[in-house]
Amino acid sequence: METNYKRIFLLGLLILVLGGCTDLDEELFGRLSPDNYYRTEEEALSSVVGVYQSLSRVADVGDAWRISEFGTDEFFVPGRASGGWFDEYNMEIMRHEVTPQNSASARAWSWYIFPAIGRANAVIQSLEDSPNSDQLQTLIAETRALRAYAYFYAMDFWGNVPIFTEARVDPENLPTTNTRQEVFDFVVSEMEAAAEVMPSVNDVDRSSYYPRFTKEAVYAALATIYLNGEVYTGTPHWEDALANAERVINSGAFSLEERVQDCFLATNESNSPEIIVGFSIDPNRNAGANQFILYTQHALTKEKYDLPFTPANGYSTGPIALNRYEDRDERKAMIEHGPQYYSNGEPMLLANGEQLELIPIQDMTAAEDNEGFKVLKYSPEGVSWSGFNADNDFVLIRYSDMLLIKAECLFRLGNHGEALNLVNQVRERSNATLLSSLTLDDIEDERAREFLWEGHRRRDMIRFGSYFTDTFGIKTGVTEEWRGIYPIPAEQIVANPMLDQNPNYPNQ
Structure with missing residues (x-):
């Protein structure tokens, strides 16, 4: 059965309003229950929508996205001499001196990542408890994949976190810490099991099924996770990352857009051949909001882009990111x-x-208002504004990522020739000069060019080692390797003394 995702979005939001919570000690669905509600797949899907909406916040301009970009060489938020934007916790992350008291990390945990996990737990239990659960196995698998994706972020940011899959927490039996290896194994096993059940993008009507996860979306997520497998577990997983990237590529369902910028148009979402995973955004229906332009652009761009608001001149990049591009590279125009x-x-x-x-x-x-280059990631072209909220869908994984993941894995496994061809395929799309030879540094730089401000840079810098060795912004020295994961927020350890702090960090 194919169901138009956006058609049931409002119904899903109604469910969220009725329950409206991520506290696992409360009812998620208000007066609705599995016994009296899940009569059809469409009714069940209206609850899964809430999990999508919660997970989508990993890609918005909030703390989950920010801590994936803070501490890298492509993202800075300076305090302004004219007032505003200074935040010592942001500075702490940019200096690679994060403490357990860091509020940005704490909000990413408690407002973004674990609420998505909690909501998924509740929905999975409701689906499994439904008298019609036999007909809902695909939706259960889909929700398990969403939960695993949220756990991937938890594992990436904080490393050693509790694996908890119940709908409610027993205060007498609080969750305990699992190792990063255990979380990795859980995420991989959940995604692989889900992929066995979920439909291929080739077996659904793509425009109406968008933006739900397909089999290929899960394979793309697995390729991403396996790519940093050595970081997470100490054991390389290049063959696994390669196999999953090839599953997506060999599906024949995806291709490169004519321009990178076309992936980020408000008018080219469900129809894009390049977007493998995206999140539907519609602020005019209270279904999420894209605020990249609000947070990024200089105030004078209000007139340039005919915006219904004055941008806040916050997020910035600098010469390191800019100078990676040659002048002929069309991607340079984004900065x-x-x-x-x-x-x-x-x-x-x-x-x-x-x-x-x-x-x-x-x-x-104390930067002046003209300090800091601006990234026009999501285009204002064709946007239907709701105040300062745009309706550009968030982009999570693109086809070009599969090409570059395959290239990196092949290179690391010794196949330099095919790796070079794949990197040049991505470069050619943006009119960049084709490379005649290839190094790992070339691959890291190409990923930085291609995925500017898409939430990949921190993971990439950690994998390649530049996160620890390079200096940029206010990071002026070598970073200890144990800082490759953030500390468990102090407030979480206070709330649950069963949690263990990450190595070398103090509990408080």
Whole structure:
């Protein structure tokens, strides 16, 4: 049975309002129960929608996305001399000096990642308890894959976290810490089991099934997880990452867009041949909101892009990211830098009559308003605005990632020739000069160019080692390897003394 996901989104949101909680000691579905509600797949899917909506927040501009970009060489949020934006906890992450008291990490745990896990647990139990559970096995598998994806983020950020799959927590039997290896094994086994049951993208109507996970979406997630397998477990998993990337590639269901930027248009979501995993966003129906332009752009771009609000001039990048691109590389156009102009070619003038010129950040704690380059990741073209909220869908995994994952795995396994061809396939799309030879540094740099601000950079830098050795922004020295995972937030250990703090971090 094929069901239009967006058609039932409002029904799903009604369920969330009725229950509206991620506290596992409360009822998720209000007065609705498995006995009187799950009569059809569509009714059951309306509850799974809530899990999608909760998981989608890993890709928005909130703390889960920010801690995947903070501490890298492509993302900075300077405090402004004019007031605002300074946050010592942000500075702490950028310096690689995160403590258990860090509020950004704590919010990522308690507002984003574990609420998605808790919601998935409750929905899975309700589906399994339904008298019609035999007809809901595919939806159960789908929800298990969503929960595993949320656990992947928990494992990536904090390493050693509790695996908990019940709908409620027993206060007399609180969850205990599992090792990163155990979480890795759980995530992989859950996703592999789900993929056995879920439909292929080739067996559904793609436009109506979007943005639900398909078999290929799970394979793409597994490729991503296995790619950092040595980081998570100490054992390389290049063959496993390669096999899953090839499953997606060999499906024949995906291809590169004409331009990278086309993947991020509000008008090209369910129809994009490149997006493997995305999250549906519609602020006009209270179904999520995309605020990248609000948080990123300079105030003067309100007129440039005909925005119904004044952007807040927060998120920035710098010369390291910019200088990775050659001038002919079309992806370079995503980074706004230097003298700024309106769409008609007229200079963008400040109140004092001078032209706005975006320059590198000079002072991370008291930057002037023109300091910091801007990334126009999600285009304002064709957006249906709801205040400062755009309706561009969030993009999580693209086909180009599968090509570059395959290239990296082949290179590490000794097949340099085919790896070079795959990297050049991605470069050719953006008019970048084709490479004549390939190194691991080339692969890392190509991933940085291709996936700027897509939440991959921290994982990539840790895998390649540059996270620890390179200096950038206010990170001025070598980072200890144990800082490759964040500390368990102190507030979580206070709430659950059964949790263990990560090595080398204090409990408080």
